Amino acid sequence: MTALMDMEAVNRRILDRRLANRSLPPYRAALTSEITEMLSGFFDTARPGATISGVRRVGGGASKEQFFFTLADTGPDTGGTEQYLLRMDPRLAITETDRGREFTLLQAMRGVVPVPEAVWVDANADFFPQPAAIMKVVTGVTKPSDAGIKVSGLGTWLGPDLRAKLRDQFMDHLVTIHGFDWRAAEMPGYEVPDADAKQAARWSYNYWRDLWQIDDGKARPIISLAEQWLADNMPDCSELVLTHGDYRTGNYLFEEASGRVTALLDWELARIGDYHEDLAWVLMQVFGTFDNGTFRASDLFEREDFIRTYEQRSGRSVNRQTLHYYDVMSSWKCYIITAANGMAAARSQHNHQDVLLTFLATTNAMFADDLVRLLADDSAQGDAA
Amino acid sequence: MTPNTDERIASVIRALTEVILPQLPPEASLAQEQLHLSVGHLQILRAQFDAIPGYEREELDDAVAIGIALQAGVFGGSATQQALTAIGTAVAAADGSNVRGQRQAIHDAIDTLVRAVSADGDAQGKSALRAIILKQEHARAQKDRKWFAPFGFDTL
Numbered sequence: 132m133t134a135l136m137d138m139e140a141v142n143r144r145i146l147d148r149r150l151a152n153r154s155l156p157p158y159r160a161a162l163t164s165e166i167t168e169m170l171s172g173f174f175d176t177a178r179p180g181a182t183i184s185g186v187r188r189v190g191g192g193a194s195k196e197q198f199f200f201t202l203a204d205t206g207p208d209t210g211g212t213e214q215y216l217l218r219m220d221p222r223l224a225i226t227e228t229d230r231g232r233e234f235t236l237l238q239a240m241r242g243v244v245p246v247p248e249a250v251w252v253d254a255n256a257d258f259f260p261q262p263a264a265i266m267k268v269v270t271g272v273t274k275p276s277d278a279g280i281k282v283s284g285l286g287t288w289l290g291p292d293l294r295a296k297l298r299d300q301f302m303d304h305l306v307t308i309h310g311f312d313w314r315a316a317e318m319p320g321y322e323v324p325d326a327d328a329k330q331a332a333r334w335s336y337n338y339w340r341d342l343w344q345i346d347d348g349k350a351r352p353i354i355s356l357a358e359q360w361l362a363d364n365m366p367d368c369s370e371l372v373l374t375h376g377d378y379r380t381g382n383y384l385f386e387e388a389s390g391r392v393t394a395l396l397d398w399e400l401a402r403i404g405d406y407h408e409d410l411a412w413v414l415m416q417v418f419g420t421f422d423n424g425t426f427r428a429s430d431l432f433e434r435e436d437f438i439r440t441y442e443q444r445s446g447r448s449v450n451r452q453t454l455h456y457y458d459v460m461s462s463w464k465c466y467i468i469t470a471a472n473g474m475a476a477a478r479s480q481h482n483h484q485d486v487l488l489t490f491l492a493t494t495n496a497m498f499a500d501d502l503v504r505l506l507a508d509d510s511a512q513g514d515a516a
Numbered sequence: 517m518t519p520n521t522d523e524r525i526a527s528v529i530r531a532l533t534e535v536i537l538p539q540l541p542p543e544a545s546l547a548q549e550q551l552h553l554s555v556g557h558l559q560i561l562r563a564q565f566d567a568i569p570g571y572e573r574e575e576l577d578d579a580v581a582i583g584i585a586l587q588a589g590v591f592g593g594s595a596t597q598q599a600l601t602a603i604g605t606a607v608a609a610a611d612g613s614n615v616r617g618q619r620q621a622i623h624d625a626i627d628t629l630v631r632a633v634s635a636d637g638d639a640q641g642k643s644a645l646r647a648i649i650l651k652q653e654h655a656r657a658q659k660d661r662k663w664f665a666p667f668g669f670d671t672l
Binding site for chain 2: 160163187188189190285286349350351352353355356358359362363417483484486487489490491493494496497499500502503506507
């Protein structure tokens with residue numbers, strides 16, 4: 132295998148599936164009545180005698196089709212009523228991931244950090260029309276009730292009270308994830324980029340570059356420059372950890388009154404990799420707020436405060452050059468997600484919310500500008516073009 | 517032109533917000549979300565409609581400017597020279613008859629140049645490529661951010 136092809140097997144399968152799906156007919160949002168029928172059929176086998184009710188769509192997300200429902204089970208061993216969430220892929224999503232992989236990780240993280248309890252998975256769409264997973268509902272909100280309408284939770288303003296309650300939890304959970312003993316865990320399908328010190332960076336780079344190509348990303352000089360810079364400046368990984376992949380405000384649930392985090396969500400991009408990749412993602416400006424010119428990552432930490440606190444709590448040191456590399460990669464990934472992946476899904480009519488994807492695509496001007504700023508930074512200058 | 521474009525878009529917005537939206541049941545969360553986003557798109561399109569041809573023409577002009585700057589400032593081996601020739605061809609063809617296609621042709625040629633310079637450009641060529649792209653794209657990104665600011669994501 133050449134270095135250009137090197138990536139986790141699951142990601143190669145995801146790319147192949149995305150390419151193959153391009154020729155399929157248009158996709159439309161599932162109706163509540165259709166979901167009710169699907170769930171009833173599924174539980175006829177998975178939990179005979181159980182009944183489905185209260186199916187309703189979950190709003191706010193940009194990627195999956197999600198529905199709450201109630202499962203009433205009258206069996207002698209499993210009696211009771213419980214709330215569940217069905218999480219199902221559209222035909223083409225803004226982030227193409229694997230439900231089976233996410234299910235595996237949610238099970239591995241039970242008792243480590245707060246996560247939803249994943250109960251059933253249909254990773255290959257054997258029953259549901261698209262890959263799907265079912266998990267127990269966790270109470271909590273992703274943003275304060277007075278935060279107003281925000282697409283996909285970007286730039287959520289928490290306010291001083293919640294900020295004070297959430298910041299330590301946010302940091303502690305991230306440190307716990309990075310300290311998780313993945314070598315001892317049961318995580319089939321999760322491969323380890325340990326062939327050489329650059330493999331962790333190479334796997335990320337190759338995956339996102341191929342996603343850009345598969346989705347016919349439109350070349351633009353700053354993106355070409357960034358892609359080449361990332362190829363030429365891959366850092367060594369000093370320690371392989373479990374990374375979350377999309378760690379930020381908006382991707383955890385909390386109780387509004389107490390500020391207690393009840394669940395960390397959206398583990399679909401988790402992998403074994405470099406912790407700097409997670410840190411740089413947290414520090415993306417689009418996921419934070421500006422308060423009188425002061426940036427706060429996820430509205431919780433100023434940049435240097437976040438880095439310093441992470442070092443203190445984790446005992447790891449943050450290599451500024453490596454962090455800079457992943458700062459560039461994060462903006463590049465966001466550009467790919469919004470300008471190529473989201474727009475490919477919308478153009479092909481393979482998603483249930485094209486109008487949201489075209490709305491989100493307008494953010495790519497910010498990511499292009501981020502890349503100009505980052506690549507102009509003196510510390511960015513390596514041996515690349 | 518009667519009705520003009522502004523009047524047509526305005527009437528669609530009014531139908532969506534005052535006739536269709538009130539009829540959507542509260543539980544139709546996706547439909548409500550999509551309708552709000554559709555109205556938002558239309559309002560911004562309405563505000564920008566007259567400026568769109570000028571904006572797209574300026575995108576092409578900026579692509580031509582960066583192409584010319586790269587031709588003048590970047591040198592290297594045979595792959596680099598070949599890519600520079602392709603940029604010259606794309607720039608020469610940019611007469612404004614197809615602003616999107618011509619802009620993309622220049623950007624595609626620049627993409628090839630970036631790879632070529634990495635392969636056989638000298639240090640000076642690499643430095644020039646980087647400086648020219650960063651300068652031109654900084655200016656372009658500011659224009660794009662301002663253009664898309666009404667969508668509400670930007671902290672500009």
